[in-house]
Amino acid sequence: MVxxxxxxxxxxxxxxxxxxxxxxxxxKINLIIGQSGSGKTVLLKSIVGLHEVDxxxxxxxxxxxxxxxxxxxxxxRKEIGMVFQGGALFDSLTVLENVxxxxxxxxxxxYRRRRERAIESLHxxxxxxxxxxxxxxxSGGMAKRVAIARAIVSNPRYLFxxxxxxxxxxxxxxxxxxxxxxxxxxxxxxxxxxxHDISSVFKIGxxxxxxxxxxxxxxxxxxxxxxxxxxELRHFLxxxxxxx
Amino acid sequence: MKVIKEVLYNFGRxxxxxxxxxxxxxxASPYYLQILRELRKMGVNSIGIVVIISLFIGAVxxxxxxxxxxxxxxxxxxxxxxxxxxxxxxxxxxxxxLILAGKVxxxxxxxxxxxxxxxxxxxxxxxxxxxxxxxxxxxxxxxLIFFPLLTIMSMIMGIIGGWxxxxxxxLITPATYIMGLRTYFVPYFIVYSLVKMLVFAFxxxxxxxxxxxYVKGGAVGVGRASTKAVVYSSVxxxxxxxxxxxxxLT
Numbered sequence: 001m002v003x004x005x006x007x008x009x010x011x012x013x014x015x016x017x018x019x020x021x022x023x024x025x026x027x028k029i030n031l032i033i034g035q036s037g038s039g040k041t042v043l044l045k046s047i048v049g050l051h052e053v054d055x056x057x058x059x060x061x062x063x064x065x066x067x068x069x070x071x072x073x074x075x076x077r078k079e080i081g082m083v084f085q086g087g088a089l090f091d092s093l094t095v096l097e098n099v100x101x102x103x104x105x106x107x108x109x110x111y112r113r114r115r116e117r118a119i120e121s122l123h124x125x126x127x128x129x130x131x132x133x134x135x136x137x138x139s140g141g142m143a144k145r146v147a148i149a150r151a152i153v154s155n156p157r158y159l160f161x162x163x164x165x166x167x168x169x170x171x172x173x174x175x176x177x178x179x180x181x182x183x184x185x186x187x188x189x190x191x192x193x194x195x196h197d198i199s200s201v202f203k204i205g206x207x208x209x210x211x212x213x214x215x216x217x218x219x220x221x222x223x224x225x226x227x228x229x230x231x232e233l234r235h236f237l238x239x240x241x242x243x244x
Numbered sequence: 245m246k247v248i249k250e251v252l253y254n255f256g257r258x259x260x261x262x263x264x265x266x267x268x269x270x271x272a273s274p275y276y277l278q279i280l281r282e283l284r285k286m287g288v289n290s291i292g293i294v295v296i297i298s299l300f301i302g303a304v305x306x307x308x309x310x311x312x313x314x315x316x317x318x319x320x321x322x323x324x325x326x327x328x329x330x331x332x333x334x335x336x337x338x339x340x341x342l343i344l345a346g347k348v349x350x351x352x353x354x355x356x357x358x359x360x361x362x363x364x365x366x367x368x369x370x371x372x373x374x375x376x377x378x379x380x381x382x383x384x385x386x387x388l389i390f391f392p393l394l395t396i397m398s399m400i401m402g403i404i405g406g407w408x409x410x411x412x413x414x415l416i417t418p419a420t421y422i423m424g425l426r427t428y429f430v431p432y433f434i435v436y437s438l439v440k441m442l443v444f445a446f447x448x449x450x451x452x453x454x455x456x457x458y459v460k461g462g463a464v465g466v467g468r469a470s471t472k473a474v475v476y477s478s479v480x481x482x483x484x485x486x487x488x489x490x491x492x493l494t
Binding site (some may be wrong): 045048049050069074075077078080082084085086088089090091092101102104105106 | 271272273274281357358362363364366367369370371372373
């Protein structure tokens with residue numbers, strides 16, 4: 001379980017996060033939704049420690065993460081897999097080298113074992129015979145899947161996705177959604193997905209947190225969302241459904 | 245006041261950045277591989293430009309010295325001596341470093357800047373890797389190894405350039421040119437030049453990395469960082485050239 005307790009974050013004079021509280025459960029797909037500029041990406045980056053919060057606490061299964069020393073954070077980070085919006089694959093490395101990278105850095109396995117594990121990861125995201133290609137030689141959807149393969153290669157306990165469907169066609173988008181569901185069950189991870197793709201919300205969201213003006217405005221399940229009366233959330237959903 | 249504040253801010257951040265660069269690596273073997281990659285990228289790929297520029301500059305120094313040396317009291321071998329000492333003392337270290345600041349420095353800043361805006365540096369951090377150490381330390385080591393070699397290569401090519409002038413023109417005979425090369429030779433000048441290049445290698449690799457690493461914004465930010473990397477590296481090279489010369493030659 002990942003807990004966010006009374007988190008505040010300010011950039012200059014702008015209060016981006018303002019008393020955010022949320023609980024993200026293991027084995028479930030936890031979604032952070034909200035309009036562009038609502039603070040959801042800052043929240044996700046604060047949870048993984050890319051932004052240091054001004055106040056409040058972030059806990060990983062009871063272990064305080066925010067405000068801790070880098071050395072301590074590194075230990076928790078080894079249990080994290082993250083998929084960035086653009087994939088964030090290393091341009092100078094091949095697909096295989098990208099996926100093997102965490103294993104190269106943190107295991108004493110021999111090359112053959114690392115390679116086998118990386119190929120296994122690629123297969124689990126339905127990628128075959130792409131090992132020797134460079135990121136510039138594959139499509140956006142494939143790059144996302146390579147990024148997912150890299151995120152799961154070291155058996156993470158926590159999986160984060162930042163806008164996994166952005167820039168993808170509907171077919172690739174559904175493929176990514178299915179992968180998120182399957183991998184969450186398979187690896188029993190705490191999965192947190194930051195998205196504004198409303199069809200994904202209704203398809204895969206187990207727990208949903210709606211961020212509005214930097215605060216955790218609403219939280220509930222997919223079923224709760226169907227009948228929600230909250231004015232701001234209703235407005236967000238209506239607008240999103242119109243633009244679908 | 246604002247400029248002083250900015251200089252102090254950047255100096256402090258650079259110091260913290262360097263502490264991260266020198267932090268103990270997570271594992272040695274990936275770093276060795278990175279060093280090899282950087283040696284090829286920064287060093288081997290710079291051989292061509294260093295050879296061409298040094299060869300032509302050596303030839304031009306020889307031509308200019310011979311045209312300006314009209315006094316019959318000054319022996320002609322001074323042309324060879326002048327070419328040799330110009331290359332050894334200044335060109336092969338300082339001028340080559342300024343050229344490398346432009347070529348390698350802008351490359352480093354734009355590479356790291358692009359990695360920053362495409363979240364590749366964030367990806368390293370999330371994995372629990374010291375991104376500054378992993379990305380910059382291999383560049384620094386590669387520069388410290390290869391840039392002095394480029395200096396030596398430049399010295400040799402510059403002297404060859406002058407020799408080519410001696411065999412293709414009648415301004416000076418090859419024998420007189422070679423006599424000039426051998427006259428009053430001070431081996432310490434080579435040491436001085438190599439020490440300078442080691443300092444310049446440190447400046448080029450770390451200052452350029454610093455600007456690239458902390459890029460903000462998109463493509464415009466990368467372009468700005470690339471320019472800053474070249475400008476700051478060049479100014480620091482000139483400043484340290486003065487300091488080292490004062491310390492080692494006077």
